[in-house]
Amino acid sequence: MTITPYIPDIDAGDLPLEERAYLRLRQALMEGVFSPGAKLSIRRVAEALGTSPMPARTALRRLATEQAVDALPSGTVLVPRLTRAAFQEVSAIRAELEPLAIRLAATRLDARTLDALATVVAEHDAARAAGKPEVFLQKDREFLFGLYRQAGAPMLFSMIEALWLRRGPLFWDARWILMGRPPAAAHRHDQMLAALRRGAGDVAAQELKVEIERMTAFLLEALPFEGQAAAAPRQARARR
Amino acid sequence: MTITPYIPDIDAGDLPLEERAYLRLRQALMEGVFSPGAKLSIRRVAEALGTSPMPARTALRRLATEQAVDALPSGTVLVPRLTRAAFQEVSAIRAELEPLAIRLAATRLDARTLDALATVVAEHDAARAAGKPEVFLQKDREFLFGLYRQAGAPMLFSMIEALWLRRGPLFWDARWILMGRPPAAAHRHDQMLAALRRGAGDVAAQELKVEIERMTAFLLEALPFEGQAAAAPRQARARR
DNA sequence: AGAACTCAAGTGTGATCACAAACACCGACC
DNA sequence: GGTCGGTGTTTGTGATCACACTTGAGTTCT
CATH class of the missing domain: 1.20.120.530 (GntR ligand-binding domain-like)
Incomplete structure (x- = not known):
């Protein structure tokens, strides 16, 4: 089942695409747009954002760094399910x-x-x-x-x-x-x-x-x- | 004056280049390899790491996210000078x-x-x-x-x-x-x-x-x- | 029927290229 | 001499491509 989540836009100024992708994902995460356990694939997120995979990739990596999302050994990113x-x-x-x-x-x-x-x-x-x-x-x-x-x-x-x-x-x-x-x-x-x-x-x-x-x-x-x-x-x- | 700092290697197992770049930069930063105020250019860091600019770019962005380095509006990354x-x-x-x-x-x-x-x-x-x-x-x-x-x-x-x-x-x-x-x-x-x-x-x-x-x-x-x-x-x- | 295998689609990774903005340097001008 | 402006370089950004790994569904064998 391939869900393509709707990711709310933000009032982006002239920010780089990567930064905008990061902020949008961050916002969506805090608002609970993604259900816990959902898989966030680079290409699919990029598609939802309307960009190439590149900005989505860096944005997801940044989120993984601050532990806002979980990263599997394979590199796949999941919405965390808090224990x-x-x-x-x-x-x-x-x-x-x-x-x-x-x-x-x-x-x-x-x-x-x-x-x-x-x-x-x-x-x-x-x-x-x-x-x-x-x-x-x-x-x-x-x-x-x-x-x-x-x-x-x-x-x-x-x-x-x-x-x-x-x-x-x-x-x-x-x-x-x-x-x-x-x-x-x-x-x-x-x-x-x-x-x-x-x-x-x-x-x-x-x-x-x-x-x-x-x-x-x-x-x-x-x-x-x-x-x-x-x-x-x-x-x-x-x-x- | 283009200094290309020596960045100590780590006992990297099988990690992706990006992850290794991140860990190496992190280690170098904590050990004080870079002097405060130094400019960390993507291409130069990549050169010092022996990779293409890509892993260096993501690694630097991640460090900027956790505020381990400072990022100028232009995107240039600086070693923070603590006030x-x-x-x-x-x-x-x-x-x-x-x-x-x-x-x-x-x-x-x-x-x-x-x-x-x-x-x-x-x-x-x-x-x-x-x-x-x-x-x-x-x-x-x-x-x-x-x-x-x-x-x-x-x-x-x-x-x-x-x-x-x-x-x-x-x-x-x-x-x-x-x-x-x-x-x-x-x-x-x-x-x-x-x-x-x-x-x-x-x-x-x-x-x-x-x-x-x-x-x-x-x-x-x-x-x-x-x-x-x-x-x-x-x-x-x-x-x- | 159940389990192991195979193969094709999907995935993350990383290199390369094109482009526009920022920067540094140097000369001309006041 | 100090300031301004132009120019060549360097910078970060983002798209595209090739590649190896993972995944999962369909098939075959026992």
Whole structure:
């Protein structure tokens, strides 16, 4: 069965084709366009992108480097299927890095940014009330990354992005479950904003850490993880 | 002046040329073979690697993706020159991730591994006494990464590697300064091992965090960041 | 009928080529 | 002397092609 996935376009400026291919695939991955376990063949992706295989090849290799996709020994690329252990690992790293980003951002936030973020939280809650999981998840991302961007730490930012990227396919499956959580337990974004307004970066960071750990525990219960997967990284390949 | 740096070979098994190119460049970068600010042209790297430009191109793009090198808008790749802020950022991330790795590893260490690591610490001290900075730094890496590998967290491991990669060129310049530090203040590896032997992973993690923060503070004082490096730019051996 | 084999289509890899933009160098000009 | 402009080179990009390996379906043999 050869599926040719639809890959959403982006508002590409004059970027090189390779860069555009990379960004488009990245976006598609984070939005859960590909189902876990799907095979991403170079030629087929190129076809879907409307380019020659070359840009698709480099883009896929780059994604494999940051472990956003898995690469088989043969070089074939698969959409990762997070195991229980891998999910726990991603969450543990998030629980360290994202609070760090909050602490760094706390010293640089101004009132205007805080107000903008409060709006995002309101939209987030509205999306939950309206039963729109896509908007719900998007606003969640928007709030947190809006905060992380203020940290002024580009490397940290891209590392966090990579973690979310890897988590993407899983969260797409979990979107209904996540939105259905009791609001009281669901998010602490209001409390975080309040802490940040009074300059208590450490408190906000701790709130976030708790939120991540709580959601992780919840999903470990709620989600049916499959036994095996998360292909091993490329090793020596048999060649005779 | 076209310098064609010597790039050390690796014990490549059967890997594709692109993968080998990536690993070789990565290794060279971490060992400080390239001086900060150097321009890495695709064709020249390919020549030094003995391949066509193609594998060199993909390898450089991959390194740029994980921010191990800097990419100009034109696509040209430069060896990063760490600014003061970037060095602080890398250190702050290390201070979160590496203790996490220690905590994860603590529950999985066995006596044999601990003994092997104790040997590495001994060699580390011997290298300091003998005044061999290359061995000194190498043993330091060997000890810590030997520990991190035991964490059983592949994604965390490769993120830490990426941080060291970025820090590589800087540390090469700092090798004499680092080795000259008073031994008492220099490393807490013995204390870490002792803590791990009695199962106190949190204590070991805290030791490491303190070590990282202390070394960062030390280097922020000792290294001339904005101007040019103290040591004469290490010249790569001309090849041809 | 079940298993091993065969073969053709599909796959990733890497070299080569064409092209446009960026760059460096050197002379002419103010 | 310093600045500007033109020109030849070098650079990154992307398409195309050849090749070896993998894969899977169809066939044949036991």
